[in-house]
Amino acid sequence: MRKPADKAQVDAELRRVVELRHPEPHSVLGIHPDGDGVVIRAFRPDAVAIHVLPEFGGRVPMTHRQDGVFEARVNGRDKTFGYLLEVEYPGKRVFTLRDSYSFLPTLGxxxxxxxxxxxxxxxxxxxxxxxxxxxxxxxxxxxxxxxxxxxxxxxxxxxxxxxxxxxxxxxxxxxxxxxxxxxxxxxxxxxxxxxxxxxxxxxxxxxxxxxxxxxxxxxxxxxxxxxxYGWGDGAWLESRTQKSDVAHQPWSVYEVHLGSWRRVVEDGDRPMTYRELAPALAEYVKHMGFTHVELLPVSEHPYGGSWGYQVSGYYAPTARFGHPDDFRFMVDHLHQEGIGVIVDWVPGHFPRDAHALGEFDGTALYEHADPRKGAQPDWGTLVFNFGRNEVRNFLIANALFWIEEYHIDGLRVDAVASMLYLDYSRKQGEWIPNRWGGRENEEAIQFLRELNDTVRRKHPGVVVIAEESTAWPKVSSPVSEGGLGFHFKWNMGWMHDTLSYFSKDPIYRQYHHNQLTFGLLYAFSEHFMLPLSHDEVVHGKGSLYGRMPGDPWQKRANLRSLFAWMWAHPGKKLLFMGGEFGQPAEWNHDKSLDWHLTQDPGHQGIQRLVARLNRIYKELPALYDADSEPVGFQWLQPDSASSNVLAFVRRSRQPGRHVVCVANLSPTVREKYRVGFPLQTNYVEVLNSDAGEYGGSNTGNMGQLHTEATGWDGQPASALLTLPPLSVLWFTPG
The missing domain is CATH 2.60.40.10 (Immunoglobulins)
Structure with missing residues (x-):
């Protein structure tokens, strides 16, 4: 016969249970062998009476032992057994339930x-x-x-x-x-x-x-x-794996904030739900020709004004727009319509809200305890402790979670620079150097490399994109080559220089010509994505349309030229919603885009142009398959600053396939302007941003020209072109 448990010891254990500080309440609650039988204990502090209902029948009363702990003995039983508890509360309210403390652990x-x-x-x-x-x-x-x-x-x-x-x-x-x-x-x-x-x-x-x-x-x-949820996107996932050589694929990304893309005005001006968004967004993106949508963070977040960049629930799609399966439905629908889905992911910092991760168990658990490492001054948030195994695991598993459970095609990692540098936005004395005395965050670097290696290994075809604004080397090189392992890096330098140039009155552009040429000195050092993102249309910056100089006609012409220049430039493309039709107002996350403007011929023309750019872009490998290779680009006229003209050739990895791009970024029509071409043959003007259908003056080259055997711009052939005002032209052999 087993020795009965020591009463004083059990009383001490039960005291810890009552005080809610027992690390293993199962060791004293539930069912346990004791002497010549078993003892069953339950802690139900407000109960009047409790009876045990054994699986073999009967009804055994429990006695109150101390402070809400009830106990019953069943003699003559040498093994534990299943049972229910019948609990009576004041007012003769009776509940029959299974006891949590009768079950073994669920973790191995x-x-x-x-x-x-x-x-x-x-x-x-x-x-x-x-x-x-x-x-x-x-x-x-x-x-x-x-x-x-x-x-x-x-x-x-x-x-x-x-x-x-x-x-x-x-x-x-x-x-x-x-x-x-x-x-x-x-x-x-x-x-x-x-x-x-x-x-x-x-x-x-x-x-x-x-x-x-x-x-x-x-x-x-x-x-x-x-x-x-029952997925229907198997064909998409198989195709994604087959196209895992992402650097040589066309990527034209439409960046979307779900809460303000299109709101339901007739129903209290509310955001659309995931299920409402699915067909509407898919139809629009497909019509516009984008290959992917990128969603501002969809993980749960307490404050809508953060746009999702201060995450409290890393594993939950925000409930603002519906149930998690509704989000799955949206991704599934987009995939079935041939559209990829990228989500913004925020592993660098998290908010201080009391219900969230901060001081989770009463100590700095997910974050660093020292604010010089654990606090992010720019956003008033906390920084993950990347040196802790469990924290790295939490984040890397989260990345895999979105890919595996929600079939996400890519993660755009927010604020990578804030992770890489210990002194990011910190003054002297506000940060702690690494073990070598430097400013590099070795723990974050190791985390990013592990993240990217893991995604590449487990999910070919899924991309991880860095929003990284510094000159950190090899951001998009494999870890095996000493890189961080990202697939793409946002080209923030290109974005700043290009927007600066296009915002200038054309009379001054000749003095800023290098802002369009300088980027080609480093364009092939990374796998770049060219971003005109949400960050460029908030906080008083105005809209893309609003930053263009001149009267309304010139603003539209400049914006069309910007897009045609961008789509011809080396690098994958990203455009924030509203830019594609030239919304004049700065983005407001609480309002719908100004869709009524798409009925205006001028704004409708911008929209038509973007759709045309996307279609030609996908049709012409020269515009995407050698984005990161010097062989894919050659200047024709980089130095025509006084005339505000630039010309270059984009070349495909496939022999003989190329596109000639000529930009006239002055408001003057240039007749009989000679430009070099790689071949003496017929060329087709496949794009003219000044065409009448886009709202332009319809000046151009009648759609076709024949080059002559006059060497020019380092090429064996050339042609005299008509360059429309504030325009970009594309030519292909044919």
Whole structure:
């Protein structure tokens, strides 16, 4: 016969349970062999009476032992057994339930080992809240990382948000707390109630791994079954893998803020839902010819005015626009219409909101404790501690989560420069040098390399794009070659110089000619993407249209020239919504785009041009397949500053295929202007940004010309062209 448990020792253990500071409440609650039978204990502080209902029948009364702890003995049983608890509360309210403390852990040793090592690539399948069948019972397994907490409870709709009822158990030295709660279902709201190890008040935290969240400003996490959605985009995913050589593919990206792209004015001026957006966005993007959409961050965030860049729920699509499966539907629909989906991803910093990641277990857990490393002064946010295995694992698993669970085709990583440099936006004395005395953040560099290597290894065809604004070398080179491993880097220098040039009155442009030529000195040092993003149409900068000089006709002509210049320039393309039809107003995240302008012939012409640019771009490999190679570009006239003319050739990796681009960025028509061509043959004017259909003066070269055997611009042939005012022309042999 087993020796009965020592009463004083059990009383001490139960005292810790009652005080909610027991790291392993299962060791004393639930069912345990004891003497010649078993003992069953339950902690239900407000109960009047509790009865045990054993699986073999009967009804065993429990006695109140101390402070809400009830106990019953069943003698003559040498093994544990299943049972229910019948709990009576004041007012004769009776509930029959299964006891969480009668279930074994839902996490295995290997899960804990790989999580501690920071190498659990599918960590989201074990952490957070999961609907499962456990020992024949349906319910939710909860798991959360809080290594310094004295105690953790899961609270929610299922227990009246009472932290006394579902204390979790700590899984050894892993710092992970776990509990299976029977009979909790889809849609239940919950949080984790954490009791800091160093004392202080209990805190309520949203689940860092929650797959669904309440609609802000509410902050609870919501139980969601990831496995319910039936995808229909298999053909797209297979094609994506086959096109994994992304540097040689056409990428024309339409950047979208879901809350303001198109609002439902007749229904209270509300944002469209994911399901409403799916057909509308797909139809428009397909009509405009973009290859991809890039969504400003879709992860849950507390403040809409951050546009999603201050994330509180890294594993949950924002509930502002619907259910997670509705977001899946939108991605699925876009894929089935042949449109890729990129999302902005923010691993560099997170907000200080009390319900989110900051001081999660009462200590600096996800962030650095020292504000010189753990605080981001620009945005008032906290910086991830990339040197901690569990934090790196949280983020890398999150990247894989969006790719695997939501079929995302690319991640644009926000604010990479803020991660790379320890002194980013910090004054002397406000940052800590690395071990060599330098400013490089070695932990963040290692994290980015691990991230990019992992995505490349597991998901060929998926891209990771760096918004990186400095001269850091080899951002888009493989890690094996000493690079950071990104697929593309935003070309911020090109963006600043180009917008600066086009904003100048043409009379002064000759003095800024180098702003359009300088970028070609480094254009092939990285795999670049040319961004005209949301950042260029906010904070008083005005719109792209508004930054163009001149009267309305000239503004439109300049904007058309900017786009035609950009689409011919080496580098993948990205344009923020509204720019494609020349919206004059600065972007407002609380308002719909000014779609009525697309009925105006001038703005409609800009829109037609962008659609035409996208179609020709995809048809002509010379415009994309050698973007990052010097062989893909040759200047014809880089020095015609006084006439505001530039000309170059884009060449394909396929022999003989090329495009000649000629820009006249003055308001003067230039007749019989000679430009060199690679071949003596017929050329077709495949694009004229001044064409009447785009709102221009319809000046040009009648669509076709024949070059003559007069060498010019270092080429064997040339032609006398008519250059329309404020225009860009493209020519191809044919």
């Amino acid at each position: 040793e290997m899960d804990l080992y790989y999580a501690g090592e920071g190498r659990h690539e599918r960590l989201w399948e074990r952490m957070g809240a999961h609907l499962i069948h456990h020992n024949g019972t349906r319910g939710v397994s909860f798991a959360v990382w809080a290594p310094t907490a004295a105690g953790v409870s899961v609270v929610g709709d299922f227990n009246s948000w009472d932290g006394r009822l579902h204390s979790m158990r700590r899984m050894g030295a892993s710092g992970i707390w776990e509990l299976f709660v029977p009979e909790v279902g889809e849609g239940a709201r919950y949080k984790f109630e954490i009791r800091p190890g160093q004392g202080g008040p209990r805190v309520l935290k949203s689940d860092p791994f929650a797959f669904r969240a309440e609609v802000p400003p509410a902050t609870a996490s919501v139980v969601h079954d990831l496995g319910r």
